[in-house]
Amino acid sequence: MTAERIEPHVTCLGCGCACDDVDLTIRQGRIVDTGRACGLGAAWFGDGSTTAGALIDGRAASLDAALASAAELLRQARHPLVYLAPGLSCEAQRLACALADLCRGALDNVSSSTVFHSVLASQEIGRATATLGEVRNRADTVVLWDVDAARYPRLAERYAIDPIGLDIPDGRRGRRVISVTARAAAWPDADQHVPLTRADEVPTLEVVAALLNGVTSPTGAGQVWAVASALADVLLQGRYVAVLADAEPLAAGAGPLEAPGRAAALWRLSHALNHRTRGAVIALRAGGNRTGAESVMTSQAGYPMAVDFAGGAPRYRPFNGAAAAHLDAAGVDAVLVAGDARALDTELLARIGAVPSGVVGPAASDGPLAKSRVAIDTARAGVHEAGTALRLDDVPLPLRSVLNGPPGASDLLAQLTALIK
Amino acid sequence: MTDALRITRGTVYDPANGVDGVVADVCVENGRIVAVVPESARRIDARGMVVMPGGVDIHSHVAGATGNAARRLLPEQHAADAEPAPALTRDGPLARSGAGGTVPTTFTTGYRYAGLGYTTVFDAAVAPLYARSSHAELDETPIVDGGFYVLVGDDAYLWQLIRTGDRPRARQYVAWLLSATGGYALKIVNPGGVEMWKRGHRRRIGLDDPLGSDSVTPRAILDTVCDVADTLRLPHATHIHCNDLGLAGNVATTLATMQALAGRRAHFTHLQFHAYAIGADGRRRSGARELVDYVNQHPEVSADVGQVMFGPATTLTADAAVEYLLYKSSGRKWVNSDIELETGCGIVPHTYREKQAVSALQWVVGLELFLLAADPWRVVLSTDHPNGGSFMAYPELMRLLMDRAYRDDCLKRVNGSLLQGSALADGLSREYTLNEIAIVTRAGPARLLGLTQKGHLGVGADADVTVYTPDDDWSVMFSTPRFVIKGGMVVVEEGQLRRAPAGRRLHVRPDFDRAIEAPLRSFFERHATVSFDNYPIGRLRDAPVATE
Numbered sequence: 001m002t003a004e005r006i007e008p009h010v011t012c013l014g015c016g017c018a019c020d021d022v023d024l025t026i027r028q029g030r031i032v033d034t035g036r037a038c039g040l041g042a043a044w045f046g047d048g049s050t051t052a053g054a055l056i057d058g059r060a061a062s063l064d065a066a067l068a069s070a071a072e073l074l075r076q077a078r079h080p081l082v083y084l085a086p087g088l089s090c091e092a093q094r095l096a097c098a099l100a101d102l103c104r105g106a107l108d109n110v111s112s113s114t115v116f117h118s119v120l121a122s123q124e125i126g127r128a129t130a131t132l133g134e135v136r137n138r139a140d141t142v143v144l145w146d147v148d149a150a151r152y153p154r155l156a157e158r159y160a161i162d163p164i165g166l167d168i169p170d171g172r173r174g175r176r177v178i179s180v181t182a183r184a185a186a187w188p189d190a191d192q193h194v195p196l197t198r199a200d201e202v203p204t205l206e207v208v209a210a211l212l213n214g215v216t217s218p219t220g221a222g223q224v225w226a227v228a229s230a231l232a233d234v235l236l237q238g239r240y241v242a243v244l245a246d247a248e249p250l251a252a253g254a255g256p257l258e259a260p261g262r263a264a265a266l267w268r269l270s271h272a273l274n275h276r277t278r279g280a281v282i283a284l285r286a287g288g289n290r291t292g293a294e295s296v297m298t299s300q301a302g303y304p305m306a307v308d309f310a311g312g313a314p315r316y317r318p319f320n321g322a323a324a325a326h327l328d329a330a331g332v333d334a335v336l337v338a339g340d341a342r343a344l345d346t347e348l349l350a351r352i353g354a355v356p357s358g359v360v361g362p363a364a365s366d367g368p369l370a371k372s373r374v375a376i377d378t379a380r381a382g383v384h385e386a387g388t389a390l391r392l393d394d395v396p397l398p399l400r401s402v403l404n405g406p407p408g409a410s411d412l413l414a415q416l417t418a419l420i421k
Numbered sequence: 422m423t424d425a426l427r428i429t430r431g432t433v434y435d436p437a438n439g440v441d442g443v444v445a446d447v448c449v450e451n452g453r454i455v456a457v458v459p460e461s462a463r464r465i466d467a468r469g470m471v472v473m474p475g476g477v478d479i480h481s482h483v484a485g486a487t488g489n490a491a492r493r494l495l496p497e498q499h500a501a502d503a504e505p506a507p508a509l510t511r512d513g514p515l516a517r518s519g520a521g522g523t524v525p526t527t528f529t530t531g532y533r534y535a536g537l538g539y540t541t542v543f544d545a546a547v548a549p550l551y552a553r554s555s556h557a558e559l560d561e562t563p564i565v566d567g568g569f570y571v572l573v574g575d576d577a578y579l580w581q582l583i584r585t586g587d588r589p590r591a592r593q594y595v596a597w598l599l600s601a602t603g604g605y606a607l608k609i610v611n612p613g614g615v616e617m618w619k620r621g622h623r624r625r626i627g628l629d630d631p632l633g634s635d636s637v638t639p640r641a642i643l644d645t646v647c648d649v650a651d652t653l654r655l656p657h658a659t660h661i662h663c664n665d666l667g668l669a670g671n672v673a674t675t676l677a678t679m680q681a682l683a684g685r686r687a688h689f690t691h692l693q694f695h696a697y698a699i700g701a702d703g704r705r706r707s708g709a710r711e712l713v714d715y716v717n718q719h720p721e722v723s724a725d726v727g728q729v730m731f732g733p734a735t736t737l738t739a740d741a742a743v744e745y746l747l748y749k750s751s752g753r754k755w756v757n758s759d760i761e762l763e764t765g766c767g768i769v770p771h772t773y774r775e776k777q778a779v780s781a782l783q784w785v786v787g788l789e790l791f792l793l794a795a796d797p798w799r800v801v802l803s804t805d806h807p808n809g810g811s812f813m814a815y816p817e818l819m820r821l822l823m824d825r826a827y828r829d830d831c832l833k834r835v836n837g838s839l840l841q842g843s844a845l846a847d848g849l850s851r852e853y854t855l856n857e858i859a860i861v862t863r864a865g866p867a868r869l870l871g872l873t874q875k876g877h878l879g880v881g882a883d884a885d886v887t888v889y890t891p892d893d894d895w896s897v898m899f900s901t902p903r904f905v906i907k908g909g910m911v912v913v914e915e916g917q918l919r920r921a922p923a924g925r926r927l928h929v930r931p932d933f934d935r936a937i938e939a940p941l942r943s944f945f946e947r948h949a950t951v952s953f954d955n956y957p958i959g960r961l962r963d964a965p966v967a968t969e
Contacts, residue, residue: 009952020955037602090557101506122498126754131550132762133950137577138619159950166577166762166948167620177789263422271755274745276525278621280759298492299527299558302499302520313503313518314526337809388553395485396553421515 003028012037013087013382014044016285016392017132019154024402031383031403038153044287050384051366051377052406058371058414067412068372070336070358071419074103077334077356079310083323084109084297085339086288087093087362088409089399090388093289093296095413096338100249101201101301102420104309106332109293112305112322113345114248117281118263119294119304122317127191128270131393137165140278141176141238145245145266146201148184152246152284161189167240180204180232196229198259200224205265208232212272220373241279243269248286281394282410288343289381289389327351337362338409341367360412379405425450425458426909431467431888434859437877440513441856447472449667449884452909453562456880465904465911467888473859474958475540475885475907477876479866480690480725480803481812482737483530484544484562485555487766490756491524491737491807494768498522498733506527507918514563514921520924523735523770523807531563532921535912537815538887538902539874541867541927544569545660545690545805547740548760549576550951552602553958559926564907566875566883570660570929572604572739574609575616577762577888578944583641584634588648594941595649596933601957603928605966606657606870607650610739611664612639615765618742625665628677639664640681647685652969653931656871658686658723663695666743670699672708679715679722688869691727691805692716693787700841705782707843709789717795723869725803728787728818730810734771737808741767746792757797762948773810781835783809785845790848792823797857816899822853822861823895831936858899872927884909904935930965 005025009018014037018191023040025033029269031048034041054066061069074080082100084093084107100107109118134144136159149156156162161281164171173190179187180194182201187193196204200223207228212235218225235241245266273279295302301307301314306322308315310331319325324347326332335357341349342363349368358374359367379385384405388396426449428556433445448458482488491501499520506516519529519882523628534542542562547555547569559567573579573595582591595607613632616773626632628640643661650659663678665671675695678688689695690722698708743758744767748755756768773780787809790835821828832845840846853861867876886906905913912920938953945953 009954011955020952094557094561098515098517100513123494124754126494126748126756128755128757130759131761131950134619134759137761137948138759142638164947223961226729240619271748274757278619278759280757293553294493295486295489299489300517300519300561302492302522302526303496304493309518311503314499314520315503316500365936388557390554394554395550395951396486396557397951398553398959417515 007400010400010402011382011389012041012399013287013289013389014038014040015152015287016290017152017155017159018389018391018397019158020397029403035206039384040153048383048403050405051363053365053369053377055375057373063376066374066376067415067419068375070360070416073334073356073358073373074336074420077278079331080105080334080336081323081326081332082107082336083335084293084344085337085341085361086110086290087340088293088338089381089385089389090289090292090296091387092338092381092409092413093293094300095410095417097300098298099413099417101309102417104312106326107297107301107307107309107325109297109305110290111294112318112371114347115283116318116320116322117260118247121264121267125264125267126271127136127267127280127281128274129393131395132159132282132391134280135242135282136162136163136399138167139242140168140174141235141241143178143180143241143243144187144190145180145243146182146184146248146249147187147284148243150188155190155244160242163217176234176238184246192234194227196227202261202265203260204228205262205269208235209265209269209272212236212275226370235273236277238277238279241273241277243279243281244284245281247283278376285392288340291392291394292390295390295394324348324351327355337369338413341369360409360416376412377406378409379407381409385409425462425742426465426653426906426911427458427462428467428471428472428886428934431470431472433472433878434855436856436860436880437864438879443926446473447878447886449886449906449909452884454878454880454884454924460707465888469891470903471855471889471891473887474863474876474878475887475905476538476868477866477872478539478803478812479543479801479870480545480556482544482546483542483806484538484558484567485547486551487548487758488524489554489558490733490766491735492526492760494639494754494756495522495524495735495770499694505536507532509921510919516921516943523733523811525721525823527558527561528563531565531917531924533813535564535905537812537900538889538905540565540568540885540905540907541872543600543605546572547604548572548611548764549598549602550760550763552604556958556961560923562924563894563921564912564924566925566927568605570606571598571604572608572610572764573598573646574612575764577948578941579645580637583637583645586636591645592649592652593933593937596653596931597937597941600930600933602925603958605928606655607646609642609646609664610764611666611742612642614664614742619759619765623686628681642677643681647682647687651686654931655931656968657869658688659847660688660690662690662740663712664739666694669697669705669938669942672696672698672958675712676700676715679719683719684721688720689722689724691803691808692724692790693701693727693729693783696786697791705779705839706841707782707786707789709769709786710793710844713790713793716800721800726787726790726806727803729773729783730804730814730818731773731780731784734773734810735768735807736771737768739764739766741765743767744769747771761950775835778836778838781837782839784835784845785840788821788828789844789849792851793844797860798865798868800861801869802861816896819858819899820894820896823858825850825852889934926961926963928961928965929968931968
């Protein structure tokens with residue numbers, strides 16, 4: 001019997017777009033086809049296989065012994081850090097928050113490394129944003145602000161450029177698409193290209209916002225003003241302008257943090273789009289339920305990243321690159337990574353490796369922290385473990401268990417909490 | 422801790438059962454109020470104390486993605502109000518720390534509501550798309566039973582059905598939507614105005630203005646949704662936030678909306694924000710008397726007040742156009758979020774100040790609505806938390822209603838420049854009795870919500886009971902209950918929060934004809950970004966509230 005089955009409309013966490021229309025073909029316990037998923041999605045699903053084991057100091061151990069070891073790690077620490085790596089369901093993130101609260105530890109997620117300035121700027125300024133379906137149904141003007149198409153392969157087809165929308169009956173032909181580039185390759189299918197130097201990116205954003213706010217352009221004001229004026233004129237012709245900007249323009253581990261001032265300028269632009277027309281800025285995020293981690297931390301602890309429960313209640317400690325800063329300040333003497341350590345940048349991993357650490361996550365025993373004090377393999381959320389994940393616009397989507405696998409992170413984090421409580 | 426319990430010789434206020442300050446025992450067993458308990462039952466000596474049902478909040482914003490967006494916007498408030506974990510007994514769930522401010526974290530929200538003697542709370546505005554997140558947050562808002570109202574007034578699919586006049590399918594769709602989201606009631610916010618804001622229209626819209634189609638008007642939206650709520654026999658009337666919130670002269674809009682629905686069940690929410698007249702000098706005035714006169718004469722109408730309390734607040738609403746105006750006038754930080762096919766969201770932090778003329782007028786209008794209302798069963802207490810102020814200000818609000826001397830002292834301090842002709846400024850002597858407070862905070866909201874198990878202490882009711890120690894200052898009494906019993910469990914003991922069981926989910930699941938699914942699936946495939954099959958949240962742990 002060739003037992004082949006289709007698991008329909010599965011949610012993909014390959015990037016923050018979280019397409020939930022993926023039909024998986026499964027044969028003999030393996031994913032053999034990923035249907036509509038893009039290349040990133042296909043890679044994210046893989047064949048559905050994962051490691052199932054536990055290591056203590058790099059040596060095979062029973063699950064019970066490994067959990068006891070992880071509990072001991074946290075119990076003995078004066079000030080542990082619980083770190084939410086990508087790849088956790090919201091349910092597991094909630095349990096990891098509880099664990100940090102219980103241990104009076106620090107709690108953080110990748111946002112403090114990758115979108116630190118964006119988060120702080122949104123807290124200081126606010127933001128005008130929208131769900132991806134608003135882009136699909138309403139936006140007649142779409143600006144790809146330094147977005148590398150390869151990082152969001154289905155953005156155009158599913159959300160932003162091609163679809164026929166309720167208010168965009170002509171689909172692609174009904175939209176003006178503008179590609180602004182400072183680092184990324186030009187968007188392949190744009191109507192208009194605006195190449196910028198990296199140095200001009202933030203000034204251009206600021207001038208466009210100023211012009212939309214009603215500031216008049218001085219004559220002979222130079223290249224930035226000229227480019228920004230032309231762009232502002234185009235934006236004002238739109239009924240609804242969606243600016244899609246990659247909030248994590250460089251993949252984790254691949255280079256410097258965000259350009260200073262860029263995020264604040266984007267959020268200011270988002271406001272400015274709403275005086276004479278309507279519009280939104282949407283921050284594109286990479287995969288693994290990153291916005292879920294921010295949302296869960298906010299709901300439970302009041303802040304989307306960089307929390308410290310040391311005083312018995314959550315405090316915001318948004319040092320630049322918060323987790324690394326905590327470690328450097330020697331305040332943290334143990335780290336538990338919950339989630340997929342393979343998604344962390346090498347600098348952070350090196351620092352985590354310098355203190356007693358453990359990891360509870362997918363392929364923990366085969367990842368960069370396999371040799372740490374304890375490494376416990378979990379199911380992969382959305383492949384073996386059901387739950388919820390948030391799309392980059394906070395829209396919640398169900399994660400399904402389509403294959404059998406090791407115990408889920410939720411289950412293991414709950415057990416760990418019970419051991420410590 | 423849900424064993425039998427006898428609360429002895431307290432002074433009981435149970436207006437739903439006609440009990441007004443009678444010294445009696447209240448017996449509890451298996452989570453319900455019972456007539457008698459065995460002699461061996463635990464006793465709480467309530468002599469000299471005030472015993473009421475647990476509080477019921479009919480309109481609050483506590484659980485969901487938009488509230489969480491507000492939470493995220495307020496690190497400075499959270500930093501100023503860090504909340505350590507309560508000292509719970511060790512046999513129950515983990516005690517959790519959190520943060521307060523005007524939008525507290527989930528666990529802290531549950532603890533603080535219970536700490537005021539409230540045991541049931543509804544979030545008044547949830548975008549269906551975000552229902553899953555609201556349930557997740559309610560799961561982490563301990564102690565209180567809760568649910569939410571789903572936003573339908575600017576729903577794209579419903580508008581298509583209004584346009585084609587297909588009322589039967591509108592009923593089926595709304596029933597499907599309530600079942601898919603686990604909502605409790607239907608909410609309309611600024612009918613038509615949310616979509617018009619998204620389309621870039623900035624003008625005020627009248628009840629009969631066409632919204633892109635002659636047959637879709639605010640009046641048609643109100644008519645359709647109220648009709649659907651009635652035919653589906655939902656336990657709560659349609660919850661209506663009228664057009665023109667906050668604008669001078671909006672009392673005319675509010676009255677016209679009430680008249681449009683005359684004779685039909687409708688709940689008008691945060692009425693205070695919709696009760697401004699225009700004086701002969703062209704300036705804003707109180708329109709409370711006009712509005713209350715109408716409410717007093719029309720028994721089918723109910724309302725909550727949406728009182729403004731001086732101090733910090735966070736305005737948070739699907740009425741995103743209003744938030745844009747507030748952002749422009751205040752210059753404070755602003756979040757706008759357009760939510761596909763359904764609704765919108767705007768957030769601006771705000772501070773109501775005694776010395777600021779509009780704030781003072783708003784404060785006065787709210788109190789006038791309370792004090793002029795003839796029937797407290799139909800005009801109940803809310804601050805539209807956190808819009809008019811935090812739910813933590815409820816005890817202070819109760820004092821304002823109960824203590825005229827205190828209220829008059831407060832009135833002397835406020836900016837009076839917009840108070841000409843105000844009934845309160847002219848002197849309103851009414852003082853709410855304890856029985857009336859029990860009505861506007863318990864029995865009334867429960868009755869308006871159709872919650873037969875809540876808001877009273879009759880045999881069979883949920884054993885949600887609050888025991889207060891009287892104090893000369895009513896706000897002290899109401900802010901520090903001596904005991905709070907939730908579902909039969911003593912959660913506050915001697916003024917201290919000791920237990921934090923999970924609350925129950927209050928939701929409805931009306932039947933619908935599955936024939937609605939095919940056209941709806943087709944609509945989803947064309948326009949939605951979430952798969953039709955992934956949209957429903959699935960089954961909830963708690964059984965739905967009956968709709969018959």
